[in-house]
Amino acid sequence: MIYELLEKHKADFFVMYASSKDPNFYYAVSMKLPDPAFYAIGEDGTEILVVHEMERRRAERESRVKEIVSLSDVGFYEKVKELGVEKALAETYAEILKEHRARKILVPKEFPSFLYKQLSEHFEIEIVSNPFSKLRSVKKSWEIKEIKKASEIALNALKFFLEIVKKERRVEELRRKVELFVYEKGALAEDTIITSGKRSADPHFVGEGIIEKHVIFDIFPKIRDSGYYSDFTRTVIIEKDEEIAEMLKACVEAKNEAIKIIKEGVEAKEIHDKVCDVLESYGYKTIRQKAKEGFIHSTGHGVGLEVHEEPKIFNSEEKLKSGMVFTVEPGLYYEKVGGVRVEDLILVKKNGCEVLTKFSDYVEVIP
Amino acid sequence: MIYELLEKHKADFFVMYASSKDPNFYYAVSMKLPDPAFYAIGEDGTEILVVHEMERRRAERESRVKEIVSLSDVGFYEKVKELGVEKALAETYAEILKEHRARKILVPKEFPSFLYKQLSEHFEIEIVSNPFSKLRSVKKSWEIKEIKKASEIALNALKFFLEIVKKERRVEELRRKVELFVYEKGALAEDTIITSGKRSADPHFVGEGIIEKHVIFDIFPKIRDSGYYSDFTRTVIIEKDEEIAEMLKACVEAKNEAIKIIKEGVEAKEIHDKVCDVLESYGYKTIRQKAKEGFIHSTGHGVGLEVHEEPKIFNSEEKLKSGMVFTVEPGLYYEKVGGVRVEDLILVKKNGCEVLTKFSDYVEVIP
Numbered sequence: 001m002i003y004e005l006l007e008k009h010k011a012d013f014f015v016m017y018a019s020s021k022d023p024n025f026y027y028a029v030s031m032k033l034p035d036p037a038f039y040a041i042g043e044d045g046t047e048i049l050v051v052h053e054m055e056r057r058r059a060e061r062e063s064r065v066k067e068i069v070s071l072s073d074v075g076f077y078e079k080v081k082e083l084g085v086e087k088a089l090a091e092t093y094a095e096i097l098k099e100h101r102a103r104k105i106l107v108p109k110e111f112p113s114f115l116y117k118q119l120s121e122h123f124e125i126e127i128v129s130n131p132f133s134k135l136r137s138v139k140k141s142w143e144i145k146e147i148k149k150a151s152e153i154a155l156n157a158l159k160f161f162l163e164i165v166k167k168e169r170r171v172e173e174l175r176r177k178v179e180l181f182v183y184e185k186g187a188l189a190e191d192t193i194i195t196s197g198k199r200s201a202d203p204h205f206v207g208e209g210i211i212e213k214h215v216i217f218d219i220f221p222k223i224r225d226s227g228y229y230s231d232f233t234r235t236v237i238i239e240k241d242e243e244i245a246e247m248l249k250a251c252v253e254a255k256n257e258a259i260k261i262i263k264e265g266v267e268a269k270e271i272h273d274k275v276c277d278v279l280e281s282y283g284y285k286t287i288r289q290k291a292k293e294g295f296i297h298s299t300g301h302g303v304g305l306e307v308h309e310e311p312k313i314f315n316s317e318e319k320l321k322s323g324m325v326f327t328v329e330p331g332l333y334y335e336k337v338g339g340v341r342v343e344d345l346i347l348v349k350k351n352g353c354e355v356l357t358k359f360s361d362y363v364e365v366i367p
Numbered sequence: 368m369i370y371e372l373l374e375k376h377k378a379d380f381f382v383m384y385a386s387s388k389d390p391n392f393y394y395a396v397s398m399k400l401p402d403p404a405f406y407a408i409g410e411d412g413t414e415i416l417v418v419h420e421m422e423r424r425r426a427e428r429e430s431r432v433k434e435i436v437s438l439s440d441v442g443f444y445e446k447v448k449e450l451g452v453e454k455a456l457a458e459t460y461a462e463i464l465k466e467h468r469a470r471k472i473l474v475p476k477e478f479p480s481f482l483y484k485q486l487s488e489h490f491e492i493e494i495v496s497n498p499f500s501k502l503r504s505v506k507k508s509w510e511i512k513e514i515k516k517a518s519e520i521a522l523n524a525l526k527f528f529l530e531i532v533k534k535e536r537r538v539e540e541l542r543r544k545v546e547l548f549v550y551e552k553g554a555l556a557e558d559t560i561i562t563s564g565k566r567s568a569d570p571h572f573v574g575e576g577i578i579e580k581h582v583i584f585d586i587f588p589k590i591r592d593s594g595y596y597s598d599f600t601r602t603v604i605i606e607k608d609e610e611i612a613e614m615l616k617a618c619v620e621a622k623n624e625a626i627k628i629i630k631e632g633v634e635a636k637e638i639h640d641k642v643c644d645v646l647e648s649y650g651y652k653t654i655r656q657k658a659k660e661g662f663i664h665s666t667g668h669g670v671g672l673e674v675h676e677e678p679k680i681f682n683s684e685e686k687l688k689s690g691m692v693f694t695v696e697p698g699l700y701y702e703k704v705g706g707v708r709v710e711d712l713i714l715v716k717k718n719g720c721e722v723l724t725k726f727s728d729y730v731e732v733i734p
Contacts, residue, residue: 021388032558034571035675054664057702058569077657086476109453113483114476114494127481183550190591191399202425204401224557290444297421308401335424 006043012102023305024132031062090118137310138323150230193218200339213239233343247340252361254278254330262353272299300327324348373410379469390672391499398429457485504677505690517597518723560585567706580606600710614707619728621645621697629720639666667694691715
């Protein structure tokens with residue numbers, strides 16, 4: 001995919017400058033680097049990772065990149081005094097790329113401006129969507145295994161929540177207990193959404209105070225060892241309410257109708273349109289109609305090393321591929337009523353899909 | 368500080384485009400935004416935060432920025448079809464800035480290239496060091512309180528480690544137990560370094576296998592609610608070794624001599640030079656001499672919303688300010704012997720400093 005991209009743009013190298021907190025960088029170098037480093041991949045298959053001297057040995061051992069260059073091997077520290085850190089970095093990277101006869105390079109959209117500007121003096125540069133985001137969107141079997149582990153923990157976390165909510169109604173305390181449960185299972189859940197009442201109308205509000213008549217429970221645990229996420233939501237009914245029940249019915253139907261059409265080759269927007277079709281058929285407004293209340297976000301997003309990654313399940317014509325993992329999460333949000341959302345995590349297959357978060361769509365805890 | 372910067376560069380706005388995973392962005396907008404958003408601060412005090420419609424209400428409630436603009440209010444979604452997402456974003460932000468009569472803008476070094484390039488067509492742009500990094504380097508009293516909480520947890524984690532290491536020698540199991548201990552206390556420790564034997568010569572290797580004669584225990588817990596870190600290291604002696612003992616003695620003396628000279632007004636490089644002076648007086652090589660073994664990293668770094676942030680305690684002439692919090696962490700690393708490091712977290716005061724990680728420098732667990 002990267003070679004095709006380089007060929008298409010007639011470029012010699014694709015380069016990144018980031019720490020391993022950037023999942024694309026982490027995926028490319030396959031090691032943890034807490035501070036930013038430089039990675040380049042050439043059209044002839046050359047891959048270079050430039051790190052600080054203190055990371056050299058570790059990089060030689062841990063990274064899948066074979067050619068490790070230490071900044072101190074290439075005169076970086078001598079340059080710093082004269083040029084300052086940023087310019088010295090840029091000049092050092094430029095020299096390395098020129099040694100490999102680079103003339104034109106590609107950088108990702110998020111490439112930092114200071115390097116973009118400096119390297120522009122040496123090379124023709126084109127800005128592209130990071131090809132590693134696309135590469136990462138199709139999961140390898142060991143990645144799917146990790147996401148399945150995370151999904152299993154998400155489902156168990158909801159079961160655990162359904163037990164403890166019978167006795168505990170304080171949201172902060174519920175969240176603390178649920179996240180500790182997840183941690184003990186080897187994953188990490190942060191900002192778990194437990195929202196209730198009218199404020200659940202804010203899709204990203206994490207929730208506070210006392211549980212009211214219904215709860216959006218949205219958890220996205222990450223396996224701590226591997227860094228792979230799941231993402232899963234159910235709306236839990238604590239006390240019956242007709243308006244909420246109707247909204248929930250529409251969301252469940254929208255989710256399940258959308259899941260039915262998922263398979264390799266379908267376009268992302270077909271999934272999104274199906275969700276909008278169903279919700280609109282119930283009389284709710286959607287983002288497709290530019291609504292400010294109702295269904296106001298996209299249908300879903302990829303999940304992997306990030307909770308939000310490629311592919312976007314919205315209005316694009318991108319064709320789904322076998323091995324993609326993403327959410328389908330219709331929600332309805334009205335300031336005067338509150339919000340409702342159901343979310344499953346889906347693995348695309350050749351002739352259909354697999355739901356990685358199998359759980360009843362209707363969940364009640366009526367005391 | 369930002370107004371001075373704008374004035375110095377004769378610029379109208381400083382702008383950022385990031386999610387709240389970027390600590391500078393989080394500090395500026397004081398709310399969690401999982402997806403990237405746009406923030407601008409003008410020389411007249413104007414502050415604007417541009418978010419997706421689904422974040423509008425939450426932003427109005429949670430952010431300290433008063434002027435919240437939703438992308439759907441400014442015709443973004445109409446532009447997307449024609450221009451694609453990136454160009455539509457750039458054009459939308461450009462319009463907003465032009466409404467505020469911006470002609471010249473400043474962006475941080477890490478500003479993404481795609482926006483830098485697009486906005487260059489509308490404005491004169493200069494790339495600067497993010498002024499929020501500098502702002503963040505001097506801590507407010509409530510921030511210091513959070514860092515002290517994290518430091519307390521770090522010290523207790525070492526005490527806990529010293530207990531369990533008497534019976535457990537497997538590094539992975541020790542790490543799991545220590546990090547669970549930290550989690551239960553309300554913080555999060557990831558990649559806790561527990562290295563032993565020769566491989567401890569890699570400063571950022573987290574460690575694996577069986578504990579040998581000495582252990583570098585380096586923990587950086589983050590308070591989960593507030594996001595503030597501590598950072599703390601001790602070398603634990605399990606079995607006496609003369610070479611390691613001598614290295615440790617040199618590091619302890621280097622650390623303590625450096626701490627003695629810390630106060631407001633001292634230059635960062637004076638601290639670093641003091642550490643190098645002491646280590647060199649013991650006959651060890653240092654980074655100042657471009658050594659590849661010995662003391663091969665900087666003396667320290669700021670700690671706050673990031674484990675590694677401003678100020679860098681290395682060779683800069685930056686003057687320390689009261690309220691700065693940073694590490695002093697001399698270490699010695701030899702491939703044939705292993706590594707040794709001691710690290711304290713320091714709060715700079717007017718006439719001296721406060722050690723936030725008070726703990727014995729020499730720690731032994733001799734069975």
